[in-house]
Amino acid sequence: MSVVKKKKHVSKKNKKAWRKHCDIRDVEDFLEEQRLDERLGKFDTKPDSELFVVDTQGDDDDKAKDIKSETSEKVVKPTSAKERKRQQLSKTPKCYEILIPASKVPDPNAKRNHVNPVGSRPTALSKITEKKREEKGKFEKKVEVARKNRKIALDKKRKAKSIRNNFDLDLWGQDLPEAKGIPETLCDDFIPPGALLHNVLPQQRLRPKPPPPKTIVTRSAVDTPHPGISYNPSFKEHQELLQEVVQHEQKMMKREAHLLRVTTGMFSKVTPEQKENQWREEMSVGLPQPHNPANDPSDNETDNEYKAVNPPVKNKKKDHKARRKQKEQLEEKERLKRKKIEKKKISDLYRLRQLQSTISKTETRQAEDRTKRVTKRKIEEATALPALNAHKTPKKEPEYVDPEQLSGDLRTIKSTTNLLRDRFESLQRRGALAASKLMMKKKRKLKSYFKAGHKVTEKDIERYVTRSAGKK
Known part of the structure; x- marks a missing residue:
């Protein structure tokens, strides 16, 4: 149920x-x-x-x-591919099948207005531009260029179809190993040409090696040292080197003095007591000051009289005589000023020749300086180092040997410079190596702690205390 x-x-x-x-x-x-x-x-x-x-x-x-x-x-099959293609012309292509509507639903708006796509109808502006182009003859030029291009294409076709009378071209010669830059000594039937080309020396390859940069070509290979550095130099060469070193040291001292003047020397030195007093005065601005009996006004000064802080000002007007004197002073001042200007004009007229000569001299000097700068810039560009990285190349400082250390024998002389470092810096100065920066790692100060325990003796404590005191 x-x-x-x-x-x-x-x-x-x-x-x-x-x-x-x-x-x-x-x-x-x-x-x-x-x-x-x-x-x-x-x-x-x-x-x-x-x-x-x-x-x-x-x-x-x-x-x-x-x-x-x-x-x-x-069924009658088509005899040729041409007829098959003709039969397929009536069919819609597969790429357009997705555009054909599969639905049987009719269009709700049967009387739909036809809208022309954008650009199909010429606008007023496009008509004006086309008229301007036609007046300039751009369409005729376009037709001429197209005619020329067609002519060139036809000539190329004719040349390609023309029968060659000369049959000296080797069709298989380009695939031979010799044509790819592989020498005959390395050619082998059992080794592929890729492996052969890999083993060829760089000088024998087909691709040319690019020329070295201009800066390295124009520079000398190794800078010759000064003859005064020799272990047995002449007196004159040693003195010349000494003068160069003195000039370099003077320049460095002058630079250090300038840096000291513009940094530390700009600030005045103050003693600790003055600094303390100055700080106290700055911090106590606006605070109530302590009472000082010495600063109190005396009884004689006050004398029980009232004196205002801002006493009234009397409106004392000038009389006619004072006004006349003031006016005469202003006129005299203006007259002297005008007289000075007129005098300067006359003196400038007499100085015209001198001014002209100074102007011509300055112009010639400026032209000479300009030519010098241009020549110097050209020389620097020709001998400039290639920018291999952001660091600057180290400048070579003049070497000097003290006369007391000089000796005429190579056995007794002591070397003052490191040969490896000198060659390394020379390669950097000549642009063969990128300039490097000396990086010094700071040693960290490790703090030591004393770990107390039941096994620690008094000797261990004394040892730790002495070690920590020695470190300080």
Whole structure:
């Protein structure tokens, strides 16, 4: 016996409750079928050829083969590819099949206005520009260029079709190893040309080596040292080297003095007491000062009289005589000023020749300086180091040997410079190596701690205390 469920009575006051508790599946199915009929068409309107298929094969395989052979005899196949292509012209290409509407739903707006695409209709501005181009003759020029290009293409075709009378070209010569830069000594039938080309020396390869930079070519290979550095120099050469070293040291001292003057020397030195007093005065600005009886005004000064802080100012006007004197002073001052200007004009007239000569001298001097700068810049550009990195090349400082250390024998002389460092800096100065910067790592100060324990003796404590005191 089937149990009949009691029907629930639910409030359908709101739209949300109506949707939740109403069964509308039958309406949705009906609408879905209607949309499907609109897309694919109704069965009543479709012909029988679209709905039904006639089975001509049957159940047996032999019958199917016979039917296939009969149908194949009836179908006339195209004889050539040209006819096949012509038959395919009427069909729509596969790339445009996606654009064909598959739905049978008609257009809701049957009388739709046709809109021309952008650029199809000429505007007023485009008409003006085309007219200007036609007046300038740009279209004629374009036609001439196209005609020339067609002529060049035709000439190329004719040359390609022309029969060669000379048959000295070796078609397989380009694939030979000798043509790729591999010498005959390395040629072998069992080794591929890629491996042969890999083993060829760089000088024998087909690709030319690029020339070295101009800066390295124009510079001397190694700078010759000063003859005064020799272990047995002459007196004159030694004195010349000494003068160079003195000039270099004076220059460095002057630079150090300048840096000291513009950094530390700019600030005045103050003693600790003055600094303390200055700080106290700055910090106590605006604070109430302590009472000092010495600063109190005396009884004689006050004398029980009232004195205002800002006494009234009397409006004492000048008389006619004072005003006349003031006016005469101003006129005399202006007259002297005018007289001085006139005198300077006359003196400038007499100094015209001198001014002209000084101007010509300055112009000639400036022209000479300009030529010197240009020549110097050209020499520097020709002999400049290549910018291999951001660091600057180290400047060579003059070497000097004290006369007391000089000796005429190589056995007793002591070397003052490091040969490896000197050659390394020489390579950097000549641009063969990139300039490097000396990086010094700071040693970290490690703090030591004393770990107390039951195994620590008094000797260990004394040893730790002495070690820490020695470090300090």
